[in-house]
Amino acid sequence: MSSVTDTKAKITIDGQEVTVPKSYTILQAARAAGINIPHLCYHPELAREGNCRVCLVEIEGGRSLAASCVYPVSDGMKVYTNTPIVRETRKTVVELMLANHPEDCLFCVKNRHCELQEIAADLGIRKVRFHGERRSAEIDDSNPSIVRDPEKCILCTRCVRACSERQGLDIYCIANRGFGSIVEPAFGLGLDKVACTYCGQCTTVCPTAALTERDDTQSVWDALADPDKYVVVQTAPSVRIGLGEEFGMKSGGIVTGKMVAVLRRMGFDKVFDTDFAADLTIMEEGHELLHRLKNGGVLPMMTSCSPGWVNFVETMHPEIIPHLSSAKSPQGMFGATVKTFFAERSGVNPAKIVSVAVMPCTAKKWEAKRPQLNDSGYRDVDIVITTREFARMIKQMGIDFMGLPEEEFDSPMGLSSGAGQIFGATGGVMEAALRTAYEVYTGKTLENIDFRGVRGLDGIKESSVDLGDGMILKVVVAHTLRNAEKLVQRILAGEADYHFIEIMACPGGCLGGGGMPYPTDTDIRRARIDAIYNADARMKYRKSHENPAIKELYETWMGKPLGERAHRLLHTHYTPIEDRLK
Amino acid sequence: MAIKSLDDLRKIKERARQSTAARHENETQVIVGMGTCGIAAGARTVMTAILDEISRRGLRNVSVLQTGCIGMCQREPLVDIVRPGEPRVTYGNVKPEDVPRIINEHLVNGRILTDMVVAKI
Amino acid sequence: MEKLARAHVLICGGTGCSSSGSKVIIPALREKLQAKGMEGEIKIVETGCHGLCEMGPLVIVYPEGVFYIRVQPTDVDEIVETHLIKGRVVERLLYREPATLETVPDYDDIAFYKKQKRYALINCGHINPESIEEYIGADGYEGLAKALSMNPEEVIEEIKSSGLRGRGGGGFPTGLKWQFTRSASGDKKYVICNADEGDPGAFMDRSILEGDPHRVLEGMAICGYAVGADEGYIYCRAEYPLAIKRLRGAIAQAEEAGLLGEGILGSGFNFTLHIKEGAGAFVCGEETALMASIEGRRGMPRPRPPFPANSGLWGKPTNINNVETFANVPSIMRDGAGYFASQGTETSKGTKVFALTGKINNTGLAEVPMGITMREIIYDIGGGIPDGKKFKAVQIGGPSGGCLPEQLLDLAIDYESLAKAGAMMGSGGLVVMDETTCMVDVARYFLNFTQDESCGKCTPCREGTKRMLEILNRICDGNGREDDIPLLESLSRSIKAGSLCALGQTAPNPVLSTLNFFRGEYEAHIKDHKCPAGACTALIGYKINEKCRGCGLCKKVCPVDAISGEIKAMHVIDELVCIKCGACQAKCPFKAIDKG
Numbered sequence A: 001m002s003s004v005t006d007t008k009a010k011i012t013i014d015g016q017e018v019t020v021p022k023s024y025t026i027l028q029a030a031r032a033a034g035i036n037i038p039h040l041c042y043h044p045e046l047a048r049e050g051n052c053r054v055c056l057v058e059i060e061g062g063r064s065l066a067a068s069c070v071y072p073v074s075d076g077m078k079v080y081t082n083t084p085i086v087r088e089t090r091k092t093v094v095e096l097m098l099a100n101h102p103e104d105c106l107f108c109v110k111n112r113h114c115e116l117q118e119i120a121a122d123l124g125i126r127k128v129r130f131h132g133e134r135r136s137a138e139i140d141d142s143n144p145s146i147v148r149d150p151e152k153c154i155l156c157t158r159c160v161r162a163c164s165e166r167q168g169l170d171i172y173c174i175a176n177r178g179f180g181s182i183v184e185p186a187f188g189l190g191l192d193k194v195a196c197t198y199c200g201q202c203t204t205v206c207p208t209a210a211l212t213e214r215d216d217t218q219s220v221w222d223a224l225a226d227p228d229k230y231v232v233v234q235t236a237p238s239v240r241i242g243l244g245e246e247f248g249m250k251s252g253g254i255v256t257g258k259m260v261a262v263l264r265r266m267g268f269d270k271v272f273d274t275d276f277a278a279d280l281t282i283m284e285e286g287h288e289l290l291h292r293l294k295n296g297g298v299l300p301m302m303t304s305c306s307p308g309w310v311n312f313v314e315t316m317h318p319e320i321i322p323h324l325s326s327a328k329s330p331q332g333m334f335g336a337t338v339k340t341f342f343a344e345r346s347g348v349n350p351a352k353i354v355s356v357a358v359m360p361c362t363a364k365k366w367e368a369k370r371p372q373l374n375d376s377g378y379r380d381v382d383i384v385i386t387t388r389e390f391a392r393m394i395k396q397m398g399i400d401f402m403g404l405p406e407e408e409f410d411s412p413m414g415l416s417s418g419a420g421q422i423f424g425a426t427g428g429v430m431e432a433a434l435r436t437a438y439e440v441y442t443g444k445t446l447e448n449i450d451f452r453g454v455r456g457l458d459g460i461k462e463s464s465v466d467l468g469d470g471m472i473l474k475v476v477v478a479h480t481l482r483n484a485e486k487l488v489q490r491i492l493a494g495e496a497d498y499h500f501i502e503i504m505a506c507p508g509g510c511l512g513g514g515g516m517p518y519p520t521d522t523d524i525r526r527a528r529i530d531a532i533y534n535a536d537a538r539m540k541y542r543k544s545h546e547n548p549a550i551k552e553l554y555e556t557w558m559g560k561p562l563g564e565r566a567h568r569l570l571h572t573h574y575t576p577i578e579d580r581l582k
Numbered sequence B: 001m002a003i004k005s006l007d008d009l010r011k012i013k014e015r016a017r018q019s020t021a022a023r024h025e026n027e028t029q030v031i032v033g034m035g036t037c038g039i040a041a042g043a044r045t046v047m048t049a050i051l052d053e054i055s056r057r058g059l060r061n062v063s064v065l066q067t068g069c070i071g072m073c074q075r076e077p078l079v080d081i082v083r084p085g086e087p088r089v090t091y092g093n094v095k096p097e098d099v100p101r102i103i104n105e106h107l108v109n110g111r112i113l114t115d116m117v118v119a120k121i
Numbered sequence C: 001m002e003k004l005a006r007a008h009v010l011i012c013g014g015t016g017c018s019s020s021g022s023k024v025i026i027p028a029l030r031e032k033l034q035a036k037g038m039e040g041e042i043k044i045v046e047t048g049c050h051g052l053c054e055m056g057p058l059v060i061v062y063p064e065g066v067f068y069i070r071v072q073p074t075d076v077d078e079i080v081e082t083h084l085i086k087g088r089v090v091e092r093l094l095y096r097e098p099a100t101l102e103t104v105p106d107y108d109d110i111a112f113y114k115k116q117k118r119y120a121l122i123n124c125g126h127i128n129p130e131s132i133e134e135y136i137g138a139d140g141y142e143g144l145a146k147a148l149s150m151n152p153e154e155v156i157e158e159i160k161s162s163g164l165r166g167r168g169g170g171g172f173p174t175g176l177k178w179q180f181t182r183s184a185s186g187d188k189k190y191v192i193c194n195a196d197e198g199d200p201g202a203f204m205d206r207s208i209l210e211g212d213p214h215r216v217l218e219g220m221a222i223c224g225y226a227v228g229a230d231e232g233y234i235y236c237r238a239e240y241p242l243a244i245k246r247l248r249g250a251i252a253q254a255e256e257a258g259l260l261g262e263g264i265l266g267s268g269f270n271f272t273l274h275i276k277e278g279a280g281a282f283v284c285g286e287e288t289a290l291m292a293s294i295e296g297r298r299g300m301p302r303p304r305p306p307f308p309a310n311s312g313l314w315g316k317p318t319n320i321n322n323v324e325t326f327a328n329v330p331s332i333m334r335d336g337a338g339y340f341a342s343q344g345t346e347t348s349k350g351t352k353v354f355a356l357t358g359k360i361n362n363t364g365l366a367e368v369p370m371g372i373t374m375r376e377i378i379y380d381i382g383g384g385i386p387d388g389k390k391f392k393a394v395q396i397g398g399p400s401g402g403c404l405p406e407q408l409l410d411l412a413i414d415y416e417s418l419a420k421a422g423a424m425m426g427s428g429g430l431v432v433m434d435e436t437t438c439m440v441d442v443a444r445y446f447l448n449f450t451q452d453e454s455c456g457k458c459t460p461c462r463e464g465t466k467r468m469l470e471i472l473n474r475i476c477d478g479n480g481r482e483d484d485i486p487l488l489e490s491l492s493r494s495i496k497a498g499s500l501c502a503l504g505q506t507a508p509n510p511v512l513s514t515l516n517f518f519r520g521e522y523e524a525h526i527k528d529h530k531c532p533a534g535a536c537t538a539l540i541g542y543k544i545n546e547k548c549r550g551c552g553l554c555k556k557v558c559p560v561d562a563i564s565g566e567i568k569a570m571h572v573i574d575e576l577v578c579i580k581c582g583a584c585q586a587k588c589p590f591k592a593i594d595k596g
Helices: A003-007 A026-032 A084-099 A115-122 A158-166 A201-205 A217-225 A239-247 A256-266 A274-295 A307-316 A318-323 A330-346 A363-368 A387-397 A418-424 A428-442 A481-492 A522-538 A548-558 A564-570 A577-581 B006-019 B036-040 B043-057 B096-108 C015-019 C022-035 C073-085 C132-137 C142-148 C152-162 C174-183 C204-211 C213-227 C241-256 C287-294 C323-335 C338-342 C374-381 C415-420 C439-453 C459-476 C484-498 C502-506 C509-527 C553-557 C583-587
Strands: A008-013 A016-021 A056-059 A078-080 A146-148 A172-175 A182-185 A211-213 A230-235 A270-273 A353-359 A383-386 A460-466 A472-479 A500-504 B028-033 B062-067 B079-082 B089-091 B117-120 C007-012 C042-047 C059-062 C066-068 C190-195 C231-237 C272-278 C318-322 C351-358 C364-369 C391-396 C402-405 C429-434 C542-544 C593-595
Touching (some): A008 A026, A016 A026, A026 A078, A056 A084, A158 A201, A217 A387, A230 A256, A274 A330, A274 A548, A274 A564, A318 A481, A330 A353, A330 A548, A353 A363, A428 A472, A472 A481, A481 A500, B006 C142, B043 B096, C007 C022, C007 C073, C015 C022, C022 C073, C059 C073, C132 C213, C142 C323, C152 C174, C152 C323, C174 C318, C204 C351, C231 C241, C241 C272, C272 C287, C323 C338, C402 C509, C439 C502, C439 C509, C459 C509, C553 C583, C583 C593
Parallel strands (some): A230 A353, B028 B062, C007 C042, C190 C231, C231 C272
Antiparallel strands (some): A056 A078, B028 B079, B089 B117, C007 C059, C059 C066
């Protein structure tokens, strides 16, 4: 037998012969044959369940129809994807979903982004023949980040799998059975009462509006309309690389200038850049690492920019809190700086400043509400909206986004380095920190500033940097909380001889965040990553400590990294979740 | 009880068969008259003696039955012995001490105890 | 040595007889025997089920084999005085044939048992299920001993040539299933006994587990040897406490005897068994859901392939059969496949246990050769329909099955013929219905069951059965719509074709088969707003006719004061107030109240 037939299967789909790897499902094989079988519960990155029964096909000799998303191909198999029984059954299945689903498409937040809506349209469903009992359940908006509307749930369990498989958290489970089945946190508790990190990965996989980000856009409009308010905005590194997707650009297109332009047109008084604050974070976090190295501090030190990760530590592993860097996240540093440094410089009453953050992240909404983040004397950040909400606001304005001119951020908090830009990708914070730590530690200029060992989509990436004098800095980078848990276990077992660990809660980093445009998959993440590093490569400054705006800030106002003012404004502390729930 | 082989299994089977033998009506039968008259004349002790004797000898495939008054009350206790293909023989005035003889001679070896016979059917 | 007892009194301790009071008979009998000084000569044996549960509590007195029915503690004196002492049968406690009303003293002469061929049930009711010795006395564990003297392939070959097929519903050839698991690669393999019997009215598995638990253990051990498994699970629903107790006892005895555990019967074969109690979800009878439940996960089925033979419990090759299937195995092994293969039809060999319930005289369990007709089961064994009513249909195969009408009574029953008739063998539950049963209501009953038991995983079953039930409910309530029948048919097609597991795939069967044979009844409900069987309360009404003498009894008995009228004058029912309970009709001495 030739090696081809060992690994490949020849199957016939709708009369067309295709040869595909034996590991393929019928759905994958059909795609290779140019047939896109509709599907809902199937998600290429999650375990296959075969529960929605939309992707049904007929297999010659089969007793009933088969779910093509789970059914493996086998040599000689004959598959039909478009027979009368297949069409009728698919249609009935979707009709049954619609019969137990609110008919509010026109004013649903997922209108035009809903996979159920799309499939219903594709299948040509013109009426629902069944009218009876519908699932009735309360909307859970108990937390600042995620809204759960069980009435819109079609029980595809993508959220259950995403939470379990990506994050290792199992926040959602199926309760009850039969028609009473419902996806909810254990015991029907609100998301504020369980170990949810608000990472929002569930919202990125939900095909309907059963799980969405909390919509805070109206608060932004209200602030902008209030003549007494001075509204400033910061935009995170990942927003500019995902936003274009909402306006028809293919993944990986960067829209920084247009984004700045549209924010100005919205009426923001100042359009600043979170990348600036990312540079600031590197200054503080980098120095904190060196301080810990020199003074026998707790090692390995772990990053604290990802609020999903911070929430995870506080909830699941309060024992490793001493490992977390005390440096605030860029959003947090920006918030504390804008209402102090910027207010002072520009003569604006900080009480009138409304600080808005546009983030790729749902957990940032929760972070902004952390009680300790009020070092400016006010709430450091007032409103957080995600990339998706931001796109909706732009659409509400009716503005031709793609036709906008490219504009520059305002100063002084708009200038950033490439190091700040790469914060959006897994490994980016590490790389940015290494660029600065190396030069500060060695006093030498770093020649090759690309730390390729920490880039890419591998779940856990180990690397090391020779700082000279026998000092090898051992670092590791992990993304998703499932991978983070592995590193935590190594630390707890005393097997982690790293100096510095970067964790981002979402796959791919912030660019795969819970608030980024739909859909997000591996290819899209990769395209966004490439965009980020390309942008970095084109930047004038590529090291945080070389950013002139940062230098100026320290020299004229902030003092030294880890200095008194920096300590007060740019550092924070963490609290075990038990305390917080009390 | 550890069964290590088919032989062990069969031994237990034999034993079990004996203790459940009463669940088949066998062709070889001992029938005791247990009407009021029989019991008054001591049929109970005769019955017990019969059961003891059969157990003691490990006899299998014997049914011990009881019957009511058959109208020879003066000859009670009455004990009938039935062997396959042979006439039913009735013994009268049976006392417990007669039982081993009846069982051994007649039931096992087919020799009728003519001195005690009251009827043959 | 145990002293010989001249008589054995077998008292059924099965769940059916226990619930009709057999538990209190045992102490009453023991007390009476002691009082008479007979405790040494009479042995009391608590057995498993005899199958004729309708007539329980059952007491059988050996050696004569006299069969007493509905025995109460007050009857004990008479059984001892008259039967055990004087050797006279207690006539009034004997079974009477429903057809002739003649008493039948002998167990073996009762028509209910005469047509049966007990194979899987051979020991049930005849041995003490809590005694491994009695099981061994009844040839127990000889099948295992014989299997261990053969090689595993030969064992599988024997099962194959017996023609045994899965008794749990699907009817998959058992030997072939074993072979799949044997051929699957893997060091660790499992055997699972599916004892999650759940079809409404089916209780053959429970009877076997309660009445002859060792038979199941032996069957599983033989299977373990054949497929190469050293560990097994019995997944038994927790609603069967007696079965679980007997199984636990039996496993302990078998372990002590060296018939389970390490080096069984001096061979190199090891086999250990565990009991896993199910929490009562019907869907856990589906093999992949059952395994998920054993693993401690939510009991939901998963798509196949992979099949359990390749990836089953904890991902290991696993062979699953149900209780009745395993119960057939020891005798097939001991006696060879010949007898079993000689019974039944071309495609369906051996005997099958059916559970008779509904409008039938002898409700209970009957084991008959495949190929028997429904008429023989219902009339010869089941004693026909009570109260002189007319037979209407028999539902077979539980919620997955269908209804067979009168014209199919002479159908020779096997897996294929039933499937062709739109029903299925299922686990063998038979529900007999007479002319007063509404077939729409029957379909609704079964759909309500599956709807209730749907796990909720896949859309067609979760949502579709709900919509079907809603439609059936409105038809029964008199609100059926013109297009409800085509709508039911369309939904049925999609649910059958699209559901993930057999529960959903077969859920529409009761609707489809009633639509097939009794479509007129549906139409009568929808178009004429009539329930021909007079069962759907929304569609019936009571009227007083001219035979009324004005006695006033109906007025007195009516719970809602819907009847008015002067004494000796014709009475009237107010339809708006009437709740259609039928109490007036039952009370009227003049047949002056019509239902319609």
